Amino acid sequence: MADSKKPSLLFDEKRLIKLYEDHSDALYRYAYRFLSNEDLAEECVSEVFTRFLQRIVDGKAPNGNIRAYLYRMAHNWVVDYYRKRRPDENIGSEILPDRHSNPESDVSRMQSREKLRNAMLKLPEEQRMVVELHVMEDWTHERVAEYLGKTVEASRALKYRALKNLRSALDGIGM
Numbered sequence: 001m002a003d004s005k006k007p008s009l010l011f012d013e014k015r016l017i018k019l020y021e022d023h024s025d026a027l028y029r030y031a032y033r034f035l036s037n038e039d040l041a042e043e044c045v046s047e048v049f050t051r052f053l054q055r056i057v058d059g060k061a062p063n064g065n066i067r068a069y070l071y072r073m074a075h076n077w078v079v080d081y082y083r084k085r086r087p088d089e090n091i092g093s094e095i096l097p098d099r100h101s102n103p104e105s106d107v108s109r110m111q112s113r114e115k116l117r118n119a120m121l122k123l124p125e126e127q128r129m130v131v132e133l134h135v136m137e138d139w140t141h142e143r144v145a146e147y148l149g150k151t152v153e154a155s156r157a158l159k160y161r162a163l164k165n166l167r168s169a170l171d172g173i174g175m
Contacts, residue, residue: 020049026137027074034078048073068147119169127162134159
């Protein structure tokens with residue numbers, strides 16, 4: 001039947017637009033923290049929603065937590081980007097300074113962000129995800145636990161270890 005090829009009625013046009021409006025900014029921030037590049041973060045968000053729509057058209061709409069599904073897609077896009085990236089590419093070099101800012105504090109702030117970003121990238125994936133989602137995206141422990149497929153207690157323990165590892169790494173590099 002032709003109806004079996006139609007996208008799920010759960011994802012009508014209005015719902016898809018609302019889904020994009022509700023999640024695109026957060027996904028952009030998430031991608032930007034890893035990529036330090038506005039264009040790449042926008043490309044990531046665009047690709048996430050393109051892939052999501054394709055899954056719907058293919059009749060493979062996700063079950064459960066759609067927000068977590070979108071974050072997983074963004075995470076996978078970032079990982080794929082770094083796997084394909086040439087080693088000599090300099091990410092974040094095209095950031096333009098604000099004409100009203102103090103160059104000395106701008107450099108210091110950029111260095112601090114880069115140190116934090118590098119420390120975050122050295123964390124095990126689950127610890128990094130807990131920090132990203134709970135601390136930076138303000139997800140509850142319950143949502144983070146659901147996303148990771150763990151108990152709430154395990155999610156809290158991961159966050160504790162992640163923050164301890166971050167503090168240690170940042171203290172070691174003078175932050």
